[in-house]
Each structure stands twice: as C-alpha cells, then as structure tokens.
Amino acid sequence: MSTPLEPSPPRLVRVVLVEDHDMVAEAIGLALAQTAHIQVVARAGSIASALADAGRLKPDVVLLDRRLPDGDGISAIGPLMVAAEGVRVLLLTGEATALVATRVAEAGGAGLVLKSGRLQDLESAVHQVADGGMVFPPSLLTGVLDRLTGRKGFSGSKLTARERETLLLLAEGASTEQISERLGVARNTARNHIQHVLDKLGARSKLEAVAIARTEGMVD
Structure with a gap:
C-alpha cells in the first residue's frame, strides 16, 4: 500500500515593493518580512526605480502603489511586465472603484488590494497572484465585468x-x-x-x- 504524498510547501514568492512614502513602505515591508514564503527583494519609490529593479531582479510579484512621484502606477503595469517577463503586478491603493479595477485589468494587472486591508489579506493576495490568480474585491467584480464587456462605459x-x-x-x-x-x-x-x-x-x-x-x- 503506497504512502499518501504530503502536499508540497508553498514556494518562495519574491516581491518588489513600490511605495514612495517611507513609513508606509517600512510598515508593509516589515509585515511581509514576517510572513512565511514571501521575500521582499527590493523597495522602490518611483516608477523608474521599479522598472530598474524589476528588470534586474525578475521578481514574481510587484506590489505597486497607485500614486507615485513620476506617474500613475496603473500606467506602469505594462512596462513592468515587459521589464520582467512573467511578473505579476498587484496594485496597492487607498481607495478602489470599479473604474480603477477595470483599468488595472485592462492594463494586464493581476488585481488590487486596499492599504486599509488586513495583513492576512495582503499575504493571501500576493500568493494568489504569484500562482496565476486574480485578486479583486468582490464588491467591485460586477462593475469590472460590466465595463470590460461594454455594458457600462465611462x-x-x-x-x-x-x-x-x-x-x-x-x-x-x-x-x-x-x-x-x-x-x-x-x-x-x-x-x-x-x-x-x-x-x-x-x-x-x-x-x-x-x-x-x-x-x-x-x-x-
């Protein structure tokens, strides 16, 4: 009789954190550092730095603030995916709407998480997108689908x-x-x-x- 195989442990997810507010970046970085199987390999404070870090380090996930000194984070999703092939981009935002979520999806982003959310939610979101999933607040999904399918324009x-x-x-x-x-x-x-x-x-x-x-x- 064969012995059941034990499930393999979650793989290490390498993350580049992009946040221009030092205190916020420090708090998120420290929180993620304490979670299992997530490693913050770099912190960037601008889109330009994020592109350089992503191209150099080839992370699994870029956790990207929406408002950065050199532009809107959503506009950086495409360039980041070019800089690091296969990278998944997760937008970090203070407030989410169906329009914002739609723009993230249209740009090729893997989802968004709220800065006000729990650490467990952020950790789960990082692992989900690293495994190929999408993460959007359930309350926004209907609006996202409406806009993506053309049922509601903006x-x-x-x-x-x-x-x-x-x-x-x-x-x-x-x-x-x-x-x-x-x-x-x-x-x-x-x-x-x-x-x-x-x-x-x-x-x-x-x-x-x-x-x-x-x-x-x-x-x-």
Whole structure:
C-alpha cells in the first residue's frame, strides 16, 4: 500500500515593493518580512526605480502603489511586465472603484488590494497572484465585468495617456503654467490638453472635470 504524498510547501514568492512614502513602505515591508514564503527583494519609490529593479531582479510579484512621484502606477503595469517577463503586478491603493479595477485589468494587472486591508489579506493576495490568480474585491467584480464587456462605459476611456496625466495634475490643483512645466510642454499645448479633458468629460470648468473624475474613480 503506497504512502499518501504530503502536499508540497508553498514556494518562495519574491516581491518588489513600490511605495514612495517611507513609513508606509517600512510598515508593509516589515509585515511581509514576517510572513512565511514571501521575500521582499527590493523597495522602490518611483516608477523608474521599479522598472530598474524589476528588470534586474525578475521578481514574481510587484506590489505597486497607485500614486507615485513620476506617474500613475496603473500606467506602469505594462512596462513592468515587459521589464520582467512573467511578473505579476498587484496594485496597492487607498481607495478602489470599479473604474480603477477595470483599468488595472485592462492594463494586464493581476488585481488590487486596499492599504486599509488586513495583513492576512495582503499575504493571501500576493500568493494568489504569484500562482496565476486574480485578486479583486468582490464588491467591485460586477462593475469590472460590466465595463470590460461594454455594458457600462465611462468617460475616462476617451482620454489619452497625456490627458490622463493632465487630469491628475488638475486634481492636485496645478495651474496651467504648472501643468506646462510638469509635462514639459508649451503653455498653449497644456491649455489644449486641459480643454480636451474638459470636452471629453463633458465639463464646463476644471473643478467640474475633477469632480466628474472623482465620481468615476479616475482620481483619488
């Protein structure tokens, strides 16, 4: 009579943590360091650093903050997957909406977790995506499926990447001149980007555009 095989232990999951707030990064890093079978191999504070670390270390999972000094984390999902073939990207966010979750899925991300969640949930999510799974809050799944299948559209889908950047800067309260400087474009070009954002969102002012964007989860 053969002896039943014992289940193999979970494999070690190598993680690059991308978070620009030192205290938050330290807390998450320490928490994950205490969990079994997860190793944080690098911490990055920007998209540029994350791309360099991912390309160099080839981690299993990148735990990626949404708001970073050099851009929206969601826009970095594709480049990270190119930098480290086979890597799974898990977005770390303070607030999740169906639109945010849809953008993550469309970009090729493996899911998202809330910063306010429990450590056990984060640990479970990391292992799930490392094993090829997807992790989205159950409350958002219906909205994600509706948007992905075209049953419900959203204004943000009309914006170009540069217009999304412009919208994020508007949400931060940046002026036209500041947007021009931050994007590295002429003032008239910045004005055009702003006007395109307003037109596509159906807004009559910058404040209204930001209000619409917040309602749809395009900005925090």
